Amino acid sequence: SYEVTQPPSVSVSPGQTARITCSGDALPNQYAYWYQQKAGQAPVLVIHKDSERPSGIPERFSGSSSGTTVTLTISGVQAEDEGDYYCQSADSSGTYVVFGGGTKLTVV
């Protein structure tokens, strides 16, 4: 079955830039979406269609795509950005949804 791969963890200092990658063979042909999940809460969409930011999401969140890798970038990281981040996409047929394994962002 199709998989997308994320690093398990990323650590940054406050004010620095965090970059979380997601890799998968179908990503050149399927959109990627990013969710933030804080402990005990449901996920929240932070980026859709590779690079579009939903209303209400701070401008420091951005997304980009290059070949088989998509990247979530958080500029000027704040303590409140700590949590787990998941990328979501679909297989090459567009039929089956897949989530990456998640990346734990730590602000140290």
Added chain:
Amino acid sequence: EVQLVESGGGLVQPGGSLRLSCAASGFTFSSYAMSWVRQAPGKGLEWVSVIRGSGGSTHYADSVKGRFTISRDNSKNTLYLQMNSLRAEDTAVYYCAKVDADMVNGYFDNWGQGTLVTVSS
């Protein structure tokens, strides 16, 4: 305001069955695909199933195919997940999620708070 409220979770023995419900409000329910996504304790998100707005098209993750059935009642604005032949590895919080359009691979723009299913003897 979109609201999704799951119910029906609980403790069930291996091999047993359970039906989850998700009551939706704040949007035209029949115009959107809906999905179930689960999260095992301490683990990541796992997509389970999706159903188109009319209910005519459904898809399942390999891990639940043949055991779970997704359905919807558009007259009641309610989404369901019938879970049969449950296994310990099905233990998870099950989220109901609204898809951004009537498509099977869109993004999830609204989520419920989840209902916990525990499969154990």
